[in-house]
Amino acid sequence: MILPPVRLLRARPPRKQETTIMAGKPKLHYYNGRGRMEAIRWLLAAAGVEFEEIFLESAEDLDKLRNDGRLMFQQVPMVEIDGMELVQTRAILNYIASKHNLYGKDLKERALIDMYVEGMADLNEIIIMLLTYPPAEQVNQLALLKEKTTNRYFPAFEKVLKSHGQDYLVGNRLSRADIHLVELIYNLEEFDPSLTASFPLLKALKTRISNLPNVKKFLQPGSQRKPHEDMKTMDKAREIFRF
Template sequence: MAGKPKLHYFDGRGRMESIRWLLAAARVEFEEKFLETSKDLEKLRNDRSLMFQQVPMVEIDGMKLAQSRAILSYIAAKYNLYGKDIKKRALIDMYIEGVADLNEMIILLPLSPPNEKGTKITQIKESAANRYFPAFERVLQSHGQDYLVGNTLSRADVHLVELLYSVEELDPGILANFPLLKALKTRISNVPTVKKFLQPGSQRKPPGDETRFEKVIKIFQ
């Protein structure tokens, strides 16, 4: 019997957080091996565990998968979160790319110089409120079903809800004009394993702070 997936990354959100979210939504328990020093990263490289010399890396089903998109695609396909036909997958991929555009700005935010952070936060909130959230609200309104692609939970829903939480940390009232997104967030948050993941002390990581990310930069230099 295969063991739990093992996630190799630093003790923070970054590019691993979406993988943690997707595993939680798939009801899969996982282990984490945190990189605490540059020697930890160097060991993985010397062991040839990192195909492209970088993390995130996930050990799953006898593989050492690198590249976050490949990891997410495998998990989604394995646990039936990636649509049942090519058209549904195309829609899911399109929605994911939209989420990724905004999520990338959030991932990089803790690494921004202090004098630029306010401007970047404003850009994120304006992009969310005026471009991305209205688009996803229209998708849900257009078909009146529970999820972005019909009535079946997919990775697109999970990634979107992760994004909603992240943007709400910057602007707690941003979903006031998006009732369908708010309902989607509630629906997915009530999935038992996601609900557990959202509790304090879980494997979900808190928002990035400068102290932690200064340490991370040293690890990856």
């Protein structure tokens, strides 16, 4: 019996070990204060994302970012994330929220989240601008802030929570709307702790979100959360942004 010739199989070279490229931590470019970056810090922290901060110390630091072509619209905040250099606060927040499942489950939920967040942004704009006014005008701005808080914005969000009786603003699960609202509550209570006195559901939401492990960690002393803006911080911001 004649056996067929034996085919010699050439051994394949071993496969190169695949390496996973790990994305680095997001890098936040801004001055060492709250301003328009603080909401980004809150959202990243709530999502459990560690981040680095590169502080602008002078107007020249800002000029360098501009001259290097790193700021699409010549302004900060700017966040390096996933190979991008993102500017425009809302675009940055939208990306982070989408990436970390904090932006609702469908278009309707996203529309509600956007609507609520835009309302918060209107109120937050008054806070941001408050210390840019001369001291004599700050009294009037603070009165306006309190009036809009207690007569327009807080009643609206209290009504939302009451209407569905759920733990969160949208879809009964954590979203960026809850995180931004709790940040706003903390900021407003720094001006007047009594502002939430008539809004039990908002107070309960604040407690609920504050006890989430990632948020609780961010609220501890020594975290990357920035303190209440004061005149020294604002003077530094004026120096950097030349306003």
